Amino acid sequence: MAWINFEGYAAVTLLLWLTSGFVLLFGKNKIKSANKLASLLAGAGLACLLLFIILLWSKLERPPMRTLGETRLWYAFLLPLIGLVSFLQWKYRWLLGYSLFMGALFLGINYLHPETYSKSLMPALQSIWFIPHVIVYMFAYALLAASSLVAVKAMYQDYRGKNWQTLPALADNFVYLGFSFLTMGLLFGALWAKEAWGHYWTWDPKETWAFITWAAYLIYIHYRYKHLHKHKQAMGILIISFVLLLVCWFGVNYLPTAQNSVHTYSG
Amino acid sequence: MKQRNTWQAPWSYREGWIITGGLAILGIVWQVFLPAFKAELPRWPGNLILGLFFTGIIVSLYWFFPKSSLVKWLSSVPAAVTSASFYCGLAILMGIIPQQQASPSALINLTGLNQLTISWIFALANLYFLSSLGLATLKRLIPFKKKNIGYILNHLGLWLALTTAALGSSDLQRLHMNCYEGQPEWRATNQQGQVVELPIAIELLDFKIEEYAPKLTLIDNQTGKIAVTDIKNPYFSITDTPFQLGDYTIEMELYLPQAGLIGDRFERVNEIGSPPAAKLIVTNTVNQQKSTGWVSSGSFRQQPYAFTLNERHSLVMLPPEAQKYQSDIRIITQEGQQLSTTLEVNKPFKLGGWKLYQLSYDSEKGKWSTLSVIELVRDPWIPAVYLGIFMLLAGSLFLFREGTTKRKKGENHGLD
Numbered sequence: 161m162a163w164i165n166f167e168g169y170a171a172v173t174l175l176l177w178l179t180s181g182f183v184l185l186f187g188k189n190k191i192k193s194a195n196k197l198a199s200l201l202a203g204a205g206l207a208c209l210l211l212f213i214i215l216l217w218s219k220l221e222r223p224p225m226r227t228l229g230e231t232r233l234w235y236a237f238l239l240p241l242i243g244l245v246s247f248l249q250w251k252y253r254w255l256l257g258y259s260l261f262m263g264a265l266f267l268g269i270n271y272l273h274p275e276t277y278s279k280s281l282m283p284a285l286q287s288i289w290f291i292p293h294v295i296v297y298m299f300a301y302a303l304l305a306a307s308s309l310v311a312v313k314a315m316y317q318d319y320r321g322k323n324w325q326t327l328p329a330l331a332d333n334f335v336y337l338g339f340s341f342l343t344m345g346l347l348f349g350a351l352w353a354k355e356a357w358g359h360y361w362t363w364d365p366k367e368t369w370a371f372i373t374w375a376a377y378l379i380y381i382h383y384r385y386k387h388l389h390k391h392k393q394a395m396g397i398l399i400i401s402f403v404l405l406l407v408c409w410f411g412v413n414y415l416p417t418a419q420n421s422v423h424t425y426s427g
Numbered sequence: 428m429k430q431r432n433t434w435q436a437p438w439s440y441r442e443g444w445i446i447t448g449g450l451a452i453l454g455i456v457w458q459v460f461l462p463a464f465k466a467e468l469p470r471w472p473g474n475l476i477l478g479l480f481f482t483g484i485i486v487s488l489y490w491f492f493p494k495s496s497l498v499k500w501l502s503s504v505p506a507a508v509t510s511a512s513f514y515c516g517l518a519i520l521m522g523i524i525p526q527q528q529a530s531p532s533a534l535i536n537l538t539g540l541n542q543l544t545i546s547w548i549f550a551l552a553n554l555y556f557l558s559s560l561g562l563a564t565l566k567r568l569i570p571f572k573k574k575n576i577g578y579i580l581n582h583l584g585l586w587l588a589l590t591t592a593a594l595g596s597s598d599l600q601r602l603h604m605n606c607y608e609g610q611p612e613w614r615a616t617n618q619q620g621q622v623v624e625l626p627i628a629i630e631l632l633d634f635k636i637e638e639y640a641p642k643l644t645l646i647d648n649q650t651g652k653i654a655v656t657d658i659k660n661p662y663f664s665i666t667d668t669p670f671q672l673g674d675y676t677i678e679m680e681l682y683l684p685q686a687g688l689i690g691d692r693f694e695r696v697n698e699i700g701s702p703p704a705a706k707l708i709v710t711n712t713v714n715q716q717k718s719t720g721w722v723s724s725g726s727f728r729q730q731p732y733a734f735t736l737n738e739r740h741s742l743v744m745l746p747p748e749a750q751k752y753q754s755d756i757r758i759i760t761q762e763g764q765q766l767s768t769t770l771e772v773n774k775p776f777k778l779g780g781w782k783l784y785q786l787s788y789d790s791e792k793g794k795w796s797t798l799s800v801i802e803l804v805r806d807p808w809i810p811a812v813y814l815g816i817f818m819l820l821a822g823s824l825f826l827f828r829e830g831t832t833k834r835k836k837g838e839n840h841g842l843d
Contacts, residue, residue, distance in 0.1 A: 279664060280639045280748045280750070282748075282749075283752060333832075334830070335830070336829040339830075340824070340826035343819060343820070343826070344823050347823075350816065351816070354809075355774075358601060358784050358804040359599070359601070359804065359806070363521060365522055368518055371518050372518045372522060375515035378511055379508050379512060379515070383504070386504035386508075415522065415523055416523065417522060417523060417526070
C-alpha cells in the first residue's frame, strides 16, 4: 500500500504560504493587488493542505484526529484559515503573516516527528462525538492562538513605544469566538464521556487541564469586562492562559499525573 | 482620589485575595486537625435539603440585603476573578499532583492535596465560587430583561451544572459486575470494593470481539526493541503487504486468522486460543536474498512465533488490537421479566434509573474471553446537570455572536 506523501503536500503548501508572506511583506506599493495575491496564495496553500487531510482521512478509514500529530495537522490548517478569514474581513496583514508562519511551524513539527498513520481506532473513540469534539477544540485552539498572537504583538508594540491601543479589542474578538468553541468542546467531551465511560466528569488529567484552560480565559473575559482600559494586565492574562492551553494540549503527557489519564492514546 | 483602606466599601481585589487566602488556610487547617470530619455531602434527601438551604441563603441575601457591601461585592467582577482563580489554582494542583493515591510527600498526604476533590479546601473554593456566581446570576435574573438572556444562560447554566454535580456526587453509584458466559449474576462491586446485591440479574449470553488485522514489525535480536526507528511507520498491518521495512521488502504468501503450530509450519485450526499466523516472503534489498518464514502473534495458549531473518533482525507479529467488543446479555428482573440487549462501548443501555456499560473483558484471553465486565451507573441528578450543560451550550452561541461583532476602540462589549 502506498502511503500518502505528506512531504509533497507540505512542501507545496509551505511554498505557497512563503510566497504569500513575501507578497505581504514587500508588496506595499500596490497594496490592493498585493492583498489579493497574498490571499490567493494563502488560500491555495490551504486548499492543498485540505486535500491532503481528505486523502489521509479516506486512506486511514478513520478520522485523522487521534494522535497529537494529527491534531497538529488540523491546527496547521485552521490557524491560517482563521488568519485568512480575518484578513479578508479586517485587513490585518501582520495577522495573516503570523498565522501562516504558525501554520508552517506546525507543518514543520509534523515533518520532524513523522506520523505512525495507524489505522486502528480504539472502541471508546468510535462515537458520533469524536469528530465534533476534536474539530471544535481545534477551532478553539486556533482562535485562541490568534488572540495570543495579538497579545504578543501588543506587548512588542508597547516595548517599542508604539501605539497599540486598538489591538486588545481584536484580541477580544478572537477570545469570544475561541471561548465559545472551547466551551462547546469541553461540554461535548463531557456528554461523550457519559456515553463512553459512564460519567461526564472524572477529573481525568486532560479534563482537569481543559478546565484550567477554560477557567483562565473565563478570568480574562471578566477582567476585560470590568477593566477595559487596563490593557497591559489583560494581555498578560491572555499570554498566561495560552501557556496553560499548551500544557493541556501537549504538556499533560509529561506531567506525573498523565499515567492515570484516559487521554494518553493521543500521545 | 483618596486611598481606600482594606475592608472599606466597595471591596475589590485586595479583599478578594485576602478571603481566598483565608479560605485556603481554613481548608488546610480543617483538613489537618479535623481529618475525621470529612468534606462529604449527605445522600438523598440530605443533599437536596443542603442545596435548597444554600440556594435559600443566596436568594435571601439578594432579596433582603441587595445594597449590603457583602452582596454587592460577591456579585462583582473582583469576586468572580478571585474565586475563579482560587478554583483554577486548585485545579492546577490537581493537574500536577497525582490524585487518589498516596503521595511520597507526607505534607501532601496530610493536607489532602492528593485527594483534592474530597478535601475541605476544595469544598470551600466551591462554596466561594458558587456564592459569587449565584449572586451575579441573581443580579441579572431579577428583574428579568430580554437583553440579559445570554448572560443568564451562561451564568445560571454554569451555576446549575456545578451545584447539582457537586450535590449529586453523593448519590452517584458506579458498580462493576463480572459476568461469565451462561451464569446469571446479580452481585456487583461498588467503588469502595463492597459487594452489592441488585434487584436484577444479568446473564452474559455471548461476548464478541472484532479485531483489526494484526501488525508486523522488525525487531533487533539483541535488544528485542523495534529495529527501524528512523522511518514514518515501524508497524505495518498484514493488509498493507507488500511493504518496505528497513532493508527488507515483505510480501505475504498466506494468512491464517486462526492457526496452530505443527512442526515448523502453521496450519488452519479451529480451536480456542489459536492465534493468527502469516507466511511471509522477505527480500533483502541489499543483497537480493529471499527467504520464507512464519510469524504468529501467539495467544494465551500459544507462544509468539518470530521469523528470524538473520543474526541481527527478526520479524514479529503483534497481537491484534480490538476494533469493537460487545456483550449479548439477558436481563432478568425480580418479577421474572426478561429482556435481551447488546452492550457495546459508547452504546450503553438504559434500564430504570440505571445505565449499563460495556466496560472490559479478560484482556489476556482476548477474543476468547468468557468474561465481560459490565458497569452499572446510577446518577439521579443527571437531568439537572444536563439542563445546566445545555444552557451553557446555548449561552456559548451568544458568546460566538459577541466574537463576530467588531468593536470600536474603548467601547465596552455588549455582554450585558
